[in-house]
Amino acid sequence: MRTLFTRTEERPKITPMTYAVDTRAVHAGRADLAELGVHALPLDFSTTYPMHDQVAAGAALGAFADGAATAATPVYQRLYNPTTARFEQALAELEGTEAAVSFASGMAAITAVLQAACLMSDRRHVVAVRPLYGGTDHLLSIGLLGLTVTWVDQDEVARAIRPDTGLVVVETPGNPTLGLVDIATVCIQAGDVPVLVDNTFATPVLQNPARLGAAYVVHSGTKYLGGHGDVLGGVVACAEQRAGALRQVRILTGAVLHPLAGYLLHRGLATLPLRVRAAQATAATLAVRLAVHRGIGKVHYPGLPGNDPRGLVGRQMRGPGAMIAFETTGDAAAVVAALRLITPAVSLGSVDTLIEHPALLTHRLVDAEGKQTGGITPNLLRMSVGLEDVDDLWADLDQALTAATRATLAVAATVASPEQVPPAPVLPAPVLPSAVPAAPDAASAVPAAFDDEFAALTGSGAASATSAQAVNGSAPVPA
Numbered sequence: 381m382r383t384l385f386t387r388t389e390e391r392p393k394i395t396p397m398t399y400a401v402d403t404r405a406v407h408a409g410r411a412d413l414a415e416l417g418v419h420a421l422p423l424d425f426s427t428t429y430p431m432h433d434q435v436a437a438g439a440a441l442g443a444f445a446d447g448a449a450t451a452a453t454p455v456y457q458r459l460y461n462p463t464t465a466r467f468e469q470a471l472a473e474l475e476g477t478e479a480a481v482s483f484a485s486g487m488a489a490i491t492a493v494l495q496a497a498c499l500m501s502d503r504r505h506v507v508a509v510r511p512l513y514g515g516t517d518h519l520l521s522i523g524l525l526g527l528t529v530t531w532v533d534q535d536e537v538a539r540a541i542r543p544d545t546g547l548v549v550v551e552t553p554g555n556p557t558l559g560l561v562d563i564a565t566v567c568i569q570a571g572d573v574p575v576l577v578d579n580t581f582a583t584p585v586l587q588n589p590a591r592l593g594a595a596y597v598v599h600s601g602t603k604y605l606g607g608h609g610d611v612l613g614g615v616v617a618c619a620e621q622r623a624g625a626l627r628q629v630r631i632l633t634g635a636v637l638h639p640l641a642g643y644l645l646h647r648g649l650a651t652l653p654l655r656v657r658a659a660q661a662t663a664a665t666l667a668v669r670l671a672v673h674r675g676i677g678k679v680h681y682p683g684l685p686g687n688d689p690r691g692l693v694g695r696q697m698r699g700p701g702a703m704i705a706f707e708t709t710g711d712a713a714a715v716v717a718a719l720r721l722i723t724p725a726v727s728l729g730s731v732d733t734l735i736e737h738p739a740l741l742t743h744r745l746v747d748a749e750g751k752q753t754g755g756i757t758p759n760l761l762r763m764s765v766g767l768e769d770v771d772d773l774w775a776d777l778d779q780a781l782t783a784a785t786r787a788t789l790a791v792a793a794t795v796a797s798p799e800q801v802p803p804a805p806v807l808p809a810p811v812l813p814s815a816v817p818a819a820p821d822a823a824s825a826v827p828a829a830f831d832d833e834f835a836a837l838t839g840s841g842a843a844s845a846t847s848a849q850a851v852n853g854s855a856p857v858p859a
């Protein structure tokens with residue numbers, strides 16, 4: 381008879397990767413629930429686990445200290461928790477790996493991989509491909525863990541490998557400019573050196589890096605896995621042989637996932653494929669509309685022509701995803717300030733659409749060279765498309781881009797010929813998104829008056845005074 385907290389190795393598994401991802405997302409880590417007589421995931425908050433047989437308890441503690449996944453008793457929550465262990469099993473089933481090890485956050489997960497792969501093996505050199513999430517970039521750059529890093533293009537990984545290289549780090553799609561890295565090619569170049577792929581943006585729905593040779597597949601669970609903006613967590617999917625060292629690090633550093641977070645992340649997995657595909661469909665539409673908007677200089681989206689030179693969408697990734705980055709012609713920060721519906725916040729993968737200014741926020745601490753290599757310009761915005769109606773989102777983006785571009789052009793005109801300042805344009809009254817009619821195509825969403833204004837004042841390509849000043853510390857010189 382199974383008990384409510386049956387140990388991981390005794391729990392039946394649905395055969396990894398034989399069912400479609402939608403089926404695995406719903407059933408992974410739950411195969412024994414019917415037998416247990418429960419429908420919802422069991423949630424155990426115990427910090428300690430009583431055991432009269434102290435010798436057996438000691439043996440269990442020793443097994444965990446050696447990196448075991450389970451033992452006769454959990455002993456203590458920092459060593460094992462049945463709720464987070466269920467989430468780990470489910471995530472491993474989605475990624476197609478033997479094991480997964482959860483952490484308190486995505487950064488804790490990345491740190492643990494660096495500690496396990498580099499510090500525990502005394503190979504303290506890392507090869508990394510930019511761009512990476514700003515926190516990861518900063519962690520590597522400042523040498524906090526005593527590691528040195530060589531930043532390379534994805535085609536230069538082989539040349540950068542040294543005898544003391546412990547890890548290769550890539551992120552694809554990359555945060556924030558959504559460039560794709562060819563995982564299989566990087567893994568071949570890395571040879572025996574393990575490769576960490578941050579799969580946060582793609583999710584296991586769109587990409588399974590372990591199948592392409594990645595040794596560590598990392599997720600900030602805070603994003604799509606949880607999916608509702610209410611849980612912080614991280615996880616590493618990998619072979620059991622690598623998982624032991626990660627568990628040892630976790631026990632010693634204490635960077636454990638809270639059981640409630642494990643429960644919420646596991647619950648989030650069930651709707652992950654639906655959420656990702658719905659958001660992706662909306663993102664694809666928005667990317668096309670943005671690409672022809674007057675207020676946009678450039679759109680970064682793997683699904684747009686020219687944005688995937690290596691042909692990885694379809695081959696490596698099962699879709700272009702739901703993240704978009706774009707460069708505005710007006711002040712990027714002013715665009716965000718003018719939004720009414722879209723949530724102005726860092727993070728991503730939530731049910732609501734989130735937008736943020738990478739140079740000011742997520743990538744603020746990336747050094748100047750890193751910003752340049754990563755394409756993190758003062759006019760760049762990153763948007764995580766959510767589950768709202770596509771036309772409501774478009775109406776909000778259109779009005780904000782139009783207002784910000786008008787304001788920038790008006791400033792440029794004032795500076796160019798102060799005595800001929802045109803009267804302030806009469807902007808349409810703000811319309812509630814729900815009352816906005818569907819924009820049939822992007823071009824028709826640009827008001828005619830705005831087109832004329834743009835033509836009259838054109839030539840500026842006007843850099844954002846406000847954002848550029850904040851990022852670079854100096855105002856752009858008006859053309």
Ligand SMILES: Cc1ncc(COP(=O)(O)O)c(C=O)c1O
Pocket residue numbers: 485486487488513515516551555578580581599600601602612613614727
């Ligand atoms: C791609 C990526 N990896 C890792 C992280 C870090 O995750 P967390 O915030 O859960 O520590 C983030 C956070 O934004 C991210 O975007």
